[in-house]
Amino acid sequence: MTPRQNRTRDRAERGIPEATVARLPVYLRALHGLQDRGVATVSSEELAGAAGVNSAKLRKDLSHLGSYGTRGVGYEVEYLVYQISRELGLTQDWVVAIIGLGNLGRALAGYGGFASRGFRVAGLLDADDAIVGERISGMTVEHVDRLEDVIAERSVSIAVIATPAGAAQGVCDRVVAAGVTSVLNFAPVVLSVPDGVDVRKVDLSIELQILAFHEQRKAGGPELPDGDGPPGPAHYVEAVDA
Numbered sequence: 001m002t003p004r005q006n007r008t009r010d011r012a013e014r015g016i017p018e019a020t021v022a023r024l025p026v027y028l029r030a031l032h033g034l035q036d037r038g039v040a041t042v043s044s045e046e047l048a049g050a051a052g053v054n055s056a057k058l059r060k061d062l063s064h065l066g067s068y069g070t071r072g073v074g075y076e077v078e079y080l081v082y083q084i085s086r087e088l089g090l091t092q093d094w095v096v097a098i099i100g101l102g103n104l105g106r107a108l109a110g111y112g113g114f115a116s117r118g119f120r121v122a123g124l125l126d127a128d129d130a131i132v133g134e135r136i137s138g139m140t141v142e143h144v145d146r147l148e149d150v151i152a153e154r155s156v157s158i159a160v161i162a163t164p165a166g167a168a169q170g171v172c173d174r175v176v177a178a179g180v181t182s183v184l185n186f187a188p189v190v191l192s193v194p195d196g197v198d199v200r201k202v203d204l205s206i207e208l209q210i211l212a213f214h215e216q217r218k219a220g221g222p223e224l225p226d227g228d229g230p231p232g233p234a235h236y237v238e239a240v241d242a
């Protein structure tokens with residue numbers, strides 16, 4: 001069982017509501033702000049104010065983590081940061097492999113934002129001998145024949161698929177068989193995976209089409225009966241944000 005599955009099971013057993021889980025990053029951001037100002041302890045009222053929730057809800061949320069604070073003192077900021085980070089899985093690195101190092105894979109490999117969010121790219125794999133051996137962002141591209149070995153040797157937990165559509169399902173089947181349970185798919189194809197595997201699909205052309213739809217509406221274009229159009233852009237950025 002992967003650490004993420006373990007944590008999901010623990011959470012379910014301890015009964016932490018998803019709404020609470022969704023507020024934890026907000027508390028964490030507020031706590032980081034307090035840490036930056038050198039604040040060591042914080043009352044539930046202060047923290048609730050900084051996070052924009054009411055203090056009863058905050059106390060209830062934190063009680064799910066086993067954190068009750070000390071009467072008259074409040075919560076110890078550093079320890080609460082640790083507890084929330086642990087709950088969210090931020091105390092460990094998530095190891096990522098990118099498969100397909102064409103235009104998109106290269107851009108992703110060079111994206112600096114992964115590391116600061118706890119994601120470490122540890123494998124770049126491609127099927128093209130002309131690309132294998134190339135250095136991209138300080139890493140050497142390996143042949144996709146080594147996919148299973150790379151996943152096992154480096155404990156890869158997230159696979160990013162940036163191959164052409166026709167190759168994506170085959171790559172997906174291999175990463176899943178090798179034990180990966182999280183896949184971020186950029187190929188324009190719906191991947192079939194067994195239960196217990198999470199796939200997030202990013203499709204920029206769908207995002208653009210939705211924006212085009214809303215642009216058309218703003219410009220007074222064809223009116224559709226309620227419910228016939230796609231949801232607002234905010235509903236769809238979810239996959240990109242994940």
Ligand SMILES: NC(=O)c1ccc[n+]([C@@H]2O[C@H](COP(=O)([O-])OP(=O)(O)OC[C@H]3O[C@@H](n4cnc5c(N)ncnc54)[C@H](O)[C@@H]3O)[C@@H](O)[C@H]2O)c1
Nearest residue numbers: 100102103104126127128162163164165167187202203204
């Ligand atoms: N999701 C989006 O918003 C978005 C945007 C652009 C492109 N795409 C899609 O992302 C994918 C990559 O786009 P691109 O422009 O980088 O394409 P590309 O052709 O430049 O790169 C694809 C790479 O995959 C490699 N490849 C092919 N089969 C493979 C296999 N079995 N195993 C490993 N590597 C393999 C190729 O050698 C190539 O280097 C395409 O499916 C494309 O449609 C998605």
